[in-house]
Each structure stands twice: as C-alpha cells, then as structure tokens.
Amino acid sequence: MTLHAVPPEGYRILREGDLRDYLAGIPAAATRLGGPPEGWSISEVGDGNLNLVFIVKGASGGLAVKQALPYVRLVGESWPLPLSRSHYEYLALTNQAKLAADLVPAVLHHDERLALVAMELLEPHIIMRKGLVAGTTYPAFVDHITTFIARMLFFSSDLALPAAQKKEAIAAFAGNHALCKITEDLIFTDPYRVAEQNRWTVPWLDATAAKFRDDLELHVAISRLKLKFLSSAEALLHGDLHTGSIMVTARETRVIDPEFAFYGPMGFDIGAIIANLLMAYLASSGHEREPGARRVFEAWVLETVEQVWGEFARKFLELWRGEAAGDAYPLSLFSGEAGAARLEAERQAYMARLFQDTVGFTAAKIIRRILGLAHNIDFELIEDPKMRATCEARSLRLARALMVDTASFTTIGAVTNAARTARDWQPEF
Structure with missing residues (x-):
C-alpha cells in the first residue's frame, strides 16, 4: 500500500453527477439501487470533519458512499491529509465484519484510487x-x-x-x-x-x-x-x-x-x-x-x-x-x-x-x-x-x-x- 501525500493519478472529487455515472458502472451498486440511474436520488450529507458522504437511493434500495478528501474538510486545503485513510477504513471494516458482522455496515465496493467506499445504507438508523x-x-x-x-x-x-x-x-x-x-x-x-x-x-x-x-x-x-x-x-x-x-x-x-x-x-x-x-x-x-x-x-x-x-x-x-x-x-x-x-x-x-x-x-x-x-x-x-x-x-x-x-x-x-x-x-x- 503506497501512502499518498498528494492525490494519486486518477483521483478526483466526485460530485453528484459524477457519482451517478460511477455507480452505474459498478454492478453490485447498480443492482442494489435498482431502476435507471437517472432516477436515483443523490444527496451529500457529510457533517463530519474529514470526508464527503453521499446517500444514494434507487427503486429497490440505497447506498451510503464515503469519499476521502485530500485535506481535512473541517479546516480546508490548508490542512492536507493522505487519502490512504480510506484504505485503512476499508481494512478495519473487513476486520470488524469477520468478528461482529451484524454490528457494522456491509461493504459493497471499495475503490482505492478514488479513496471511496460504498456500503449499505442504514435506515431508519x-x-x-x-x-x-x-x-x-x-x-x-x-x-x-x-x-x-x-x-x-x-x-x-x-x-x-x-x-x-x-x-x-x-x-x-x-x-x-x-x-x-x-x-x-x-x-x-x-x-x-x-x-x-x-x-x-x-x-x-x-x-x-x-x-x-x-x-x-x-x-x-x-x-x-x-x-x-x-x-x-x-x-x-x-x-x-x-x-x-x-x-x-x-x-x-x-x-x-x-x-x-x-x-x-x-x-x-x-x-x-x-x-x-x-x-x-x-x-x-x-x-x-x-x-x-x-x-x-x-x-x-x-x-x-x-x-x-x-x-x-x-x-x-x-x-x-x-x-x-x-x-x-x-x-x-x-x-x-x-x-x-x-x-x-x-x-x-x-x-x-x-x-x-x-x-x-x-x-x-x-x-x-x-x-x-x-x-x-x-x-x-x-x-x-x-x-x-x-x-x-x-x-x-x-x-x-x-x-x-x-x-x-x-x-x-x-x-x-x-x-x-x-x-x-x-x-x-
């Protein structure tokens, strides 16, 4: 695993339109959401200090999509932060799932290049x-x-x-x-x-x-x-x-x-x-x-x-x-x-x-x-x-x-x- 002090080649911050197209190309995500991509609702709901978090809902289900930013969201670009944290989050989630699967969200997709994890949408939690x-x-x-x-x-x-x-x-x-x-x-x-x-x-x-x-x-x-x-x-x-x-x-x-x-x-x-x-x-x-x-x-x-x-x-x-x-x-x-x-x-x-x-x-x-x-x-x-x-x-x-x-x-x-x-x-x- 290479730690990136700066965003790696191919990384981009996803906006709603980008995310729609991206998820449409991920079979597991598209199947979970159901229906045509243009019918999916996407909203950015991240209220934490570090990352973007999207809620995506389709005809048959939903996803939570988390993307790491190359800086601390709470502060801005003046505080850079490695995207590798997304890798460690994915690694932790997979470890946790082995020991307490019903107490953590199920991961459906991980993209290390985009520092992105897509997981089950927890509702009505x-x-x-x-x-x-x-x-x-x-x-x-x-x-x-x-x-x-x-x-x-x-x-x-x-x-x-x-x-x-x-x-x-x-x-x-x-x-x-x-x-x-x-x-x-x-x-x-x-x-x-x-x-x-x-x-x-x-x-x-x-x-x-x-x-x-x-x-x-x-x-x-x-x-x-x-x-x-x-x-x-x-x-x-x-x-x-x-x-x-x-x-x-x-x-x-x-x-x-x-x-x-x-x-x-x-x-x-x-x-x-x-x-x-x-x-x-x-x-x-x-x-x-x-x-x-x-x-x-x-x-x-x-x-x-x-x-x-x-x-x-x-x-x-x-x-x-x-x-x-x-x-x-x-x-x-x-x-x-x-x-x-x-x-x-x-x-x-x-x-x-x-x-x-x-x-x-x-x-x-x-x-x-x-x-x-x-x-x-x-x-x-x-x-x-x-x-x-x-x-x-x-x-x-x-x-x-x-x-x-x-x-x-x-x-x-x-x-x-x-x-x-x-x-x-x-x-x-």
Whole structure:
C-alpha cells in the first residue's frame, strides 16, 4: 500500500453527477439501487470533519458512499491529509465484519484510487449523538456495543493471536500515522497549550482554559496517556469511537467510520464511549424545556455508563477464559488448580489496570471536545451560551478529577458518582 501525500493519478472529487455515472458502472451498486440511474436520488450529507458522504437511493434500495478528501474538510486545503485513510477504513471494516458482522455496515465496493467506499445504507438508523441530544434511550445499546468492543479488542490482542500474526496485523495498520497524528495533537496536546485552532465558549470558559494551560499536574497526566497511546499496541482500535460514529434504532446498533483504526491501548476505545455518554449526561440539563424534565433520561445514561464497563469486562474475561490462543499468558505455565486460580487473579488485575487506562482516556476525550478544535452537538446545540458553558465547565471539572486522580477511581460506580456531583455543581462566571 503506497501512502499518498498528494492525490494519486486518477483521483478526483466526485460530485453528484459524477457519482451517478460511477455507480452505474459498478454492478453490485447498480443492482442494489435498482431502476435507471437517472432516477436515483443523490444527496451529500457529510457533517463530519474529514470526508464527503453521499446517500444514494434507487427503486429497490440505497447506498451510503464515503469519499476521502485530500485535506481535512473541517479546516480546508490548508490542512492536507493522505487519502490512504480510506484504505485503512476499508481494512478495519473487513476486520470488524469477520468478528461482529451484524454490528457494522456491509461493504459493497471499495475503490482505492478514488479513496471511496460504498456500503449499505442504514435506515431508519440515526446518529446516536442526535438521539441522545433529543433525550432518547436505546435499550439494546449496551449489549451491542460491549459485544463489539470486547470481540474486537480481545481477538486482535496477544491474548488471542500468536505473536507473529499480531505483529503482521500491527504492520498492516502502521501506515495510518497521519490520522494518529491528528489524535496525538488534538486530544493529547493542543487543549493544554496555546493552539491556533482551539476554541471554547467565550468569555465564560476563558479562565478555565487558561488554568488548563498552566496546570502542570494535568500536563503530566495527559503526557502519560499520550505516551501510552504512542507506544502500547495492545489491540486493533476503532480509534474514533464516539456517539457520532454509532448509528442506532431501538433494536439495532451499527458502528461506522473506523478510518482512525490502528493498534493502540485498549482503554482508548472504551474511554471514548464512556466519555461521550458522560458528556451527553452533563449536557442534558442544557436541553431541558423545564427543570428536571430529563431526569429519567439522565438516570438511564449513567446506568448505561456503568453497564458499558461491566458488560465489556464480563464479555472480555469470558473470551479470555474460553478462547485464548495467543502467546501471552501461556496455559502451560498455569497448570493445576493453583495455577488456574493464580491466572484468574492475574486476569482480574489486568482488568483493573485496563479500567485505570479507561478512566484516563475518558477524561482526555471530554477535555478535547470542549477546549480543542472539534466539538460535538451535545454542547453546541445548547442555545443559551452561558448555560452551555455551565454544562461544559461541569464536564471539565469531572474530567480533570478523572485524569489527575485516576487512582482514586477504582470502580465505574465511583465515576458515575463523580458525574452526579459535577451535575449539581454551579460554576462562578
């Protein structure tokens, strides 16, 4: 796979007319859509930071078509970005389909030259973040997302893979360093320093942003997390697993957009999910029509946070006990009842360390969404800017505690209790 710093020969940005002609020449796409191409409806719906996304509908079905741009869409051509990210997204989707086919969209076509992936259109699914802003609950979410995370992390780890196979898998994703660099800067560095693209709710968060830039304890903590992100190739990560990368109905869950995929620390993906749920909880009061109107929703969110960790841990340990085939913790070293008991104790210690990583990465993901470049609609759609700043200040207060005092959070219940306390705190602006 050749990484392209500039668009390769033959690459072009597709517009609606171009896409219609292109898809007409792809048998699988044309069959899925049905009817004459001139009857297909095509609309560009991408609201993310990087890519074009088209919804195409025909007489018999629909497609979602995603094309990478040679730059960061949110910023423009001044920030070039390799098109190879489309290759890594396709590679991740095919890996995910092997382990959790019913939890990711089916890929129908991939064109590396055009940095394009065509996949099934998910309907009537919506972006989960939009549902959370509206106060919608999703009863099947916990089971689905914990199955996805547990299977993806376990089966790509040294617990499941022989060392040679794991190293080959790391190498297959190692070229996705441009996307990793975005994470390294926007999550682990920029919110803690003066950076041109940082933004926050002014003037109310000006003092908090300044404190974060001067907080050396926080700088040490985030730097330790960054080092782990840089150096710990534990498992294949989605790399951007937030509630904007999940599409849901009451009964179904689909994880989308794995273009940031790489081998990294497991806690990063788990922390991303928990962080986004906590932000939905702490933003909720800003969407109330009357005080207390969303208390039932907020209770569900915190219960979901607790269940995400609990069910993930249970499923991960179940896989470890029953399907370990990797070179880590060879069973030959743990024979007999005493050996089995000692290995089980080590499994519990492993999960405790993973929980600590998860708590730290949770904090990092919250902070970047409030003080960095890319924000989310949980806060952004709060119409009253002072109320928005209040919700964000509460989130930052929680995140700092999670990051600097990580060791004091030994259970997920401690995290949700801290979130409840933060929910009732009134910042002084």
